[in-house]
Amino acid sequence: MWLDLALCLSCLVLSAHGQDRAPLPHSSNHTGKCLYTFMVDNPAQASCPGATGDPEMEGVKSRLTLLEALVNRLLGDKGAGGEGARPGGDKTTQAACFQAMGEKSQLQEDKKQLNRKVQELQKRVDKLSLEAETLKQRPCHQPQAAGVGLQLHEFNQRAASNPSVTAYQEMKAEVTEIPASRLIQEAGQNNKGCGELVSLGEPVLHRKADSINGKYGVWLQDPEAVGGTYSNRTVWRIDTVGNDVRQLFAYEDMEQFAKGFPMKVLVLPEAVESTGATLYRGSLYYQRRRSRTLLRYDLTSESVAARLELPHAGFHGQHPYSWGGYTDVDLAVDEQGLWAIYSTSKAKGAIVVSRLDPESMEVKRSWETKIRKNTVANAFMICGRLYTVASYTAPDTTINHMFDTAIGKGRAMAVPFKNRYRYNSMVDYNPAERKLYAWDNFHMITYDVRLGSPSSTSQ
Structure with a gap:
């Protein structure tokens, strides 16, 4: 389509130039007929430097050069916008696929790290649960020395009789004195004996x-x-x-x-x-x-x-x-x-x-x-x-x-x-x-x- 348009434009330019450059003078003879006359350069004139260097002809050539450049550019733009668009689109799609694959690999690696962290946390939970169970199993009552028990008893009496320290009464603790022989017996039974x-x-x-x-x-x-x-x-x-x-x-x-x-x-x-x-x-x-x-x-x-x-x-x-x-x-x-x-x-x-x-x-x-x-x-x-x-x-x-x-x-x-x-x-x-x-x-x-x-x- 663009090539046909360029040829048409060229023909118009040449025809216009031909009309300006080759007018045919005419006149009537004695019989009434119309006679056309024209001039042809002789060989000596045709060989002159200026014979082919007419400015108008140079202008035509310049216009044709511009038209050819325009046509080439138009054809090039069509290829870039038509057939050439497909390779570019393929490259864009491939780049998107590579990016998606990279993100998938990163997510898989993050998943592995999270699984390892979950396992580590599970081990910590097991360890903490075992420590908690051990603490639960410890007896609440601890043996007290006689002197310590006496001092605590005196403190409780003073706290009860002195209004200024009544707030401490809620913190009083009972101390049960356990014979050492009984403690040793229970410890041996729980660790080595039967029960x-x-x-x-x-x-x-x-x-x-x-x-x-x-x-x-x-x-x-x-x-x-x-x-x-x-x-x-x-x-x-x-x-x-x-x-x-x-x-x-x-x-x-x-x-x-x-x-x-x-x-x-x-x-x-x-x-x-x-x-x-x-x-x-x-x-x-x-x-x-x-x-x-x-x-x-x-x-x-x-x-x-x-x-x-x-x-x-x-x-x-x-x-x-x-x-x-x-x-x-x-x-x-x-x-x-x-x-x-x-x-x-x-x-x-x-x-x-x-x-x-x-x-x-x-x-x-x-x-x-x-x-x-x-x-x-x-x-x-x-x-x-x-x-x-x-x-x-x-x-x-x-x-x-x-x-x-x-x-x-x-x-x-x-x-x-x-x-x-x-x-x-x-x-x-x-x-x-x-x-x-x-x-x-x-x-x-x-x-x-x-x-x-x-x-x-x-x-």
Whole structure:
């Protein structure tokens, strides 16, 4: 279109110039006809310097040059505004995409940093909760010296008789004098002796499993290690998810356990059934898969040292805890030794507690309770007493039953218990550490245990 316009303009310019430059004179002859005449330059005139340098012709050339420049500019603007606009638009789009990708990467990095901060805050919360629980457990009454008690008594008398100090009467405190022998007795009982379970501390996380095999399992320490290769600082772990569980992981201490660096992996000769295994005096005690047979595996010699066919015990899902998992036989350790928690067809699903000889695994004595095994989530022994957990999923549940083997009676109770991760599949007591070890939905945790004075109250 622009090219046609330029050609038209050129023709108009040339035609106008031709009219001014080549007029044809005319006249009539004697016959009446019109005669036109014109002049042609001869060769000598055409060769003159000024023959082709007419100013008007130069002006035409100048106009044509300007027209060509105008046409070129118009064509160039059209290309820039039409076809040339697309590459520019593509570059703008690419720049926007790169910017969006950069912002996405930055947001992902910010998310990772926030997750790390949340984990750090959770650890601090756990630590503060443990400190708060420790403070709660401290006795309110402190022993006072006789002189201090006398001075406080005199101050109270003066405050009561002097009106100017009546404002201090609200701050008076009663001081109970406790004999030193009683304090020593209670301290020894709470730290080393036996007593009834009073409370548990907040759950403390030590490690989280890094694969699906770690959803539930067993982890613990030997309360009475016999020395040699392993000590009471050694941490042991078994992932019990699978049909042929045989690997026993040993960690040098709790620090290496938290990092996930085992110092040794033992392969058990026979597969493990569920989460009921325990450690005691250098041996691992566990139930063989799909049987009522109990094995004592010596950790030093790495061989089976004793075995027991637990009389009439249910196995492989006949009498499990409420969470299932083939938890028919649960082995436990406390201040009095080795125990088996299970049920029989004769007991019709009620929990039976048997005390075992740690060397031969012979049953020394058994007690039948009135607690239905499939109605409780888990159980453990402390000081010859059986305790049961009400739920394995409720975040705030209770230890709801106690059975005292010393008197052969039990009763209901309600000690708060927390399932922080909502799937608690193993609870075991360590009398040396005075802690409960638990496996809660991939998380390996402990609870501090507080015992009170012995009580014979039962029902």
